[in-house]
Amino acid sequence: METLKNIFIKLGSMDRxxxxxxxxxxxxxxxxxxxxxxxxxxxxxxxxxxxxxxxKLEAGSKVLLSFEYGPSTKPEIHPMTIALLRHMFVKDxxxxxxxxxPDGNFMSMIAFDEVAVEYNKKIGxxxxxxxxxxxxxxxxxxxxxxxxxxxxxxLNGTSLDEIPMMQNMNNVxxxxxxFSLSAGTPGSKEWVQYATDPKGxxxxxxxxxxxxxxxxxxxxxxxxxxxxxxxxxxxxxxELVKTELTSRGLVIKSGEATSMMSAQSMAHVVIVLxxxxxxxxxxxxxxxxxxxxx
Amino acid sequence: xxxxxxxxxxxxxxxLCIFSYLFDDNPFYKAAEHIFIGVSAGYWxxxxxxxxxxPNLFGRLWPKLEDVGEGSVLQSAWYSIYKVLNFISTGFxxxxxxxxxxxxxxxxxxxxxxYLIPFILGTFMLLRLVPxxxxxxxxxxxxxxxxxxxxxxxxxxxxxxLIQIKASTIDFSSDWGTIINGLIVFIGTMTGLIYFFFSKExxxxxxTLSKIGIxxxxxxxxxxxxxxxxxxxxxxxGRINQLKDYSTAExxxxxxxISIFIIICLAIWSFMDGGNKNESTA
Amino acid sequence: xxxxxxxxLFIVVIIGLLTLFGNFIDNxxxxxxxxxxxxxxxxxxxxxxxxxxxxxxxxxxxxxxIRKHKNWQYSILAVLGFAVAIFAGFFYRGANYIVVSNVxxxxxxxIAELLTDELHLENQNTVISNISDAKDGYEIPKxxxxxxxxxxxxxxxxxxxxNMEIKSKKWGIHLxxxxxxxSWIFFNIFTPLSSTMFALLAFFVASASYxxxxxxxxxxxxxxxxxxxxxxxxxxxxxxxxxxVVAILIVFGVGAISAPWIKDKKIFxxxxxxxxxxxxxxxxxxxxxxxxxxILLIPVIQDWIFDYPTTAGSRALMIGIALxxxxxxxxxxxxxxxxxxxx
Numbered sequence: 019m020e021t022l023k024n025i026f027i028k029l030g031s032m033d034r035x036x037x038x039x040x041x042x043x044x045x046x047x048x049x050x051x052x053x054x055x056x057x058x059x060x061x062x063x064x065x066x067x068x069x070x071x072x073x074k075l076e077a078g079s080k081v082l083l084s085f086e087y088g089p090s091t092k093p094e095i096h097p098m099t100i101a102l103l104r105h106m107f108v109k110d111x112x113x114x115x116x117x118x119x120p121d122g123n124f125m126s127m128i129a130f131d132e133v134a135v136e137y138n139k140k141i142g143x144x145x146x147x148x149x150x151x152x153x154x155x156x157x158x159x160x161x162x163x164x165x166x167x168x169x170x171x172x173l174n175g176t177s178l179d180e181i182p183m184m185q186n187m188n189n190v191x192x193x194x195x196x197f198s199l200s201a202g203t204p205g206s207k208e209w210v211q212y213a214t215d216p217k218g219x220x221x222x223x224x225x226x227x228x229x230x231x232x233x234x235x236x237x238x239x240x241x242x243x244x245x246x247x248x249x250x251x252x253x254x255x256x257e258l259v260k261t262e263l264t265s266r267g268l269v270i271k272s273g274e275a276t277s278m279m280s281a282q283s284m285a286h287v288v289i290v291l292x293x294x295x296x297x298x299x300x301x302x303x304x305x306x307x308x309x310x311x312x
Numbered sequence: 313x314x315x316x317x318x319x320x321x322x323x324x325x326x327x328l329c330i331f332s333y334l335f336d337d338n339p340f341y342k343a344a345e346h347i348f349i350g351v352s353a354g355y356w357x358x359x360x361x362x363x364x365x366x367p368n369l370f371g372r373l374w375p376k377l378e379d380v381g382e383g384s385v386l387q388s389a390w391y392s393i394y395k396v397l398n399f400i401s402t403g404f405x406x407x408x409x410x411x412x413x414x415x416x417x418x419x420x421x422x423x424x425x426x427y428l429i430p431f432i433l434g435t436f437m438l439l440r441l442v443p444x445x446x447x448x449x450x451x452x453x454x455x456x457x458x459x460x461x462x463x464x465x466x467x468x469x470x471x472x473x474l475i476q477i478k479a480s481t482i483d484f485s486s487d488w489g490t491i492i493n494g495l496i497v498f499i500g501t502m503t504g505l506i507y508f509f510f511s512k513e514x515x516x517x518x519x520t521l522s523k524i525g526i527x528x529x530x531x532x533x534x535x536x537x538x539x540x541x542x543x544x545x546x547x548x549x550g551r552i553n554q555l556k557d558y559s560t561a562e563x564x565x566x567x568x569x570i571s572i573f574i575i576i577c578l579a580i581w582s583f584m585d586g587g588n589k590n591e592s593t594a
Numbered sequence: 595x596x597x598x599x600x601x602x603l604f605i606v607v608i609i610g611l612l613t614l615f616g617n618f619i620d621n622x623x624x625x626x627x628x629x630x631x632x633x634x635x636x637x638x639x640x641x642x643x644x645x646x647x648x649x650x651x652x653x654x655x656x657x658x659x660i661r662k663h664k665n666w667q668y669s670i671l672a673v674l675g676f677a678v679a680i681f682a683g684f685f686y687r688g689a690n691y692i693v694v695s696n697v698x699x700x701x702x703x704x705i706a707e708l709l710t711d712e713l714h715l716e717n718q719n720t721v722i723s724n725i726s727d728a729k730d731g732y733e734i735p736k737x738x739x740x741x742x743x744x745x746x747x748x749x750x751x752x753x754x755x756x757n758m759e760i761k762s763k764k765w766g767i768h769l770x771x772x773x774x775x776x777s778w779i780f781f782n783i784f785t786p787l788s789s790t791m792f793a794l795l796a797f798f799v800a801s802a803s804y805x806x807x808x809x810x811x812x813x814x815x816x817x818x819x820x821x822x823x824x825x826x827x828x829x830x831x832x833x834x835x836x837x838x839v840v841a842i843l844i845v846f847g848v849g850a851i852s853a854p855w856i857k858d859k860k861i862f863x864x865x866x867x868x869x870x871x872x873x874x875x876x877x878x879x880x881x882x883x884x885x886x887x888x889i890l891l892i893p894v895i896q897d898w899i900f901d902y903p904t905t906a907g908s909r910a911l912m913i914g915i916a917l918x919x920x921x922x923x924x925x926x927x928x929x930x931x932x933x934x935x936x937x
Contacts, residue, residue: 049556058830058833090792123769135717152359155460170420231536235908239475249546280830289545290825296804323785323786326783357680365642433639433642450936454602454609456643459609459633461922465610465920468920468923476913493901500903504907508914530817534818
């Protein structure tokens with residue numbers, strides 16, 4: 019018993035590089051040996067709400083997809099983007115992309131390059147990418163009032179007048195749904211404040227884990243319909259889309275987020291155990307000091 | 313070596329340079345950090361110019377008009393400024409036309425001279441770099457601050473206060489579970505707000521309510537902590553996944569080779585740096 | 595004084611009031627100005643602020659090199675990095691592409707096969723239909739950073755009797771063209787550096803949690819418990835935690851809360867063990883192994899914590915912050931708040 023106590027006390031002053039190594043290994047092993055760590059993914063209520071909202075939209079509906087993330091948050095949000103685009107393209111929903119972050123341009127390009135080809139979707143007819151404009155909330159306000167004041171050409175330099183699906187699209191009220199892929203500011207919050215709340219447009223969001231608790235009040239009262247929370251949210255949405263596409267007899271590639279959930283789970287377990295051990299060590303050290311004083 | 317493989321080696325090298333900080337602050341990390349500062353500053357400047365300034369500012373001041381040739385004398389004089397700017401931007405005629413295409417910038421169909429105002433204010437913003445006239449930047453900052461204040465006043469009042477208060481109401485016609493949960497949210501919101509009211513001392517029943525508010529806030533912060541951990545781990549998984557992808561023969565074993573190289577260099581640096589530290593303390 | 599203080603204040607007040615009242619004034623010209631032009635001006639000035647930041651960074655790094663401050667050698671890398679990005683943005687387009695036209699029926703399939711193979715495209719039939727549909731020539735979906743790279747690719751198509759032309763993406767569009775120098779810098783330098791900087795935080799979060807996360811009082815316990823439940827409940831491993839583990843933890847939790855009132859350690863220990871045994875016996879006898887009650891499942895507990903107490907705390911914070919922002923915005927609009935002037 020004493021030996022065990024001493025081990026725990028020594029653990030309290032462990033070099034932080036050992037902690038780094040433990041965290042690194044907890045992520046690496048499941049990625050190297052995915053077959054050893056297969057875990058079931060059960061979609062949560064909020065991911066289901068997002069899925070149902072998109073599923074309700076009919077063919078030809080117009081969705082405004084806003085890219086507010088960059089390479090630093092790509093692992094969390096990009097898998098959601100891919101799953102979302104697959105879902106929308108299968109349902110023949112028209113996708114209009116904008117970016118409020120400069121990196122959003124590249125993220126949107128990568129996403130469309132990957133998914134549009136899978137479903138034989140054509141730019142200008144099935145989707146359009148308007149690109150990035152600096153200004154944050156001012157851009158959202160601009161889109162809410164008159165999109166053509168902000169954008170005259172799309173990302174490839176084609177005039178909006180020459181793009182068939184941009185006909186009669188003048189502001190956010192011409193869209194059936196808004197989806198914000200958000201990693202910070204400007205992001206989902208600003209869309210709620212400057213566009214969807216004032217104009218009464220339905221919206222949903224997929225955001226980084228760190229933003230979730232700040233967005234949750236909007237989700238709970240329906241200002242935002244459902245939320246895809248970080249990589250687990252992306253994995254859940256991938257699962258839902260996979261089930262939907264499989265039921266339609268379509269083959270779908272496995273999602274990126276799904277393959278990374280085992281690593282996520284292991285890392286969480288390691289951190290929880292570290293916190294527990296840290297506290298045990300703290301209490302044993304404190305008791306020793308008190309006994310020493312007595 | 314193709315551009316793709318060369319690029320993958322660069323990616324792995326820079327990633328491992330940043331990760332080397334976990335060992336200690338070292339030259340690899342410092343070098344990568346400085347490259348990041350320089351490249352990101354240049355990247356942002358380039359994007360801001362081509363996505364906003366050129367199409368939306370210059371494009372409104374000097375649009376490509378249908379019948380420029382038949383324009384008035386004033387219009388010709390105005391477009392002669394365009395030609396001068398083009399001459400300067402092409403290095404006095406050495407380089408190809410880029411920023412100012414022939415005849416004007418395609419996009420808008422009329423000249424909007426009022427956009428000289430943001431042009432002037434923007435130039436004032438840049439004068440911040442010159443100490444003697446740096447105070448002119450205050451005019452540009454004043455515009456930004458004024459507009460932000462005006463935008464936020466309305467939007468936060470509407471979305472973050474009024475609608476949130478409305479959402480805290482309880483529907484007493486629903487089932488018991490919903491009513492209890494609604495009460496929890498209502499009590500949590502009220503007591504949380506009471507905690508932030510510092511104009512009255514937190515004692516007695518007010519103090520008790522404030523304490524309940526702290527409990528709800530602690531649950532919220534715990535949830536935020538959980539999500540923060542989740543988010544950071546997700547990003548780490550993304551990086552390690554990419555390093556794993558680049559460790560194959562297709563990319564000439566970039567990850568293992570560069571890892572070994574950096575580890576050896578760090579070991580040598582650590583040994584030499586440790587030796588230097590001993591000498592300085594001796 | 596007038597120019598340095600009063601003019602900026604005047605601008606703040608006028609623009610602030612105009613933006614605010616723009617939501618309520620029903621005049622087309624005013625609304626059009628506030629919603630469109632004023633926001634465009636904001637965007638343009640914001641872009642100049644980005645230039646200011648970049649130039650300021652450059653100025654500081656150059657001064658560091660000139661004055662040979664500590665670690666000045668690294669500043670050379672910062673300046674070089676900036677120069678390379680500016681070069682790729684303004685001086686070297688590197689976004690060449692090939693347009694193929696005059697493709698006859700006989701050559702259509704072999705050309706499509708070659709392109710699908712060389713460029714690792716998904717669907718050969720899509721390539722065939724795109725070539726057939728292209729009225730002004732088919733743009734090969736690959737960007738070449740150099741003219742010579744494009745010419746080398748053209749040599750592969752020389753054997754087919756087709757017209758080929760090398761074109762360049764327009765300035766401005768060249769930034770987004772995947773394969774251009776600027777996009778190469780973005781994907782191979784900017785992206786790994788920026789992503790890895792954020793990924794580093796995972797290690798420090800773990801280290802900080804281990805060293806600093808201590809259960810010193812009830813509030814800290816609440817924070818820790820809700821954090822742990824969330825971390826485990828949000829990921830698939832939470833589904834695997836059996837009901838009896840949660841039952842034992844609940845008994846421990848109740849024990850911890852009631853510990854201050856039970857002085858005798860033996861009685862306390864007996865109550866905790868007895869509680870666990872009772873809970874588990876009831877559970878096994880009621881068949882909770884097959885269908886456990888929802889309240890003993892970590893994901894369900896996590897969902898409840900997320901939907902109700904967390905929402906309450908978040909909402910309180912949101913309203914509090916919003917009140918602060920509204921008050922500060924009001925102070926700025928009426929000219930009381932002058933910190934942005936440096937006062």
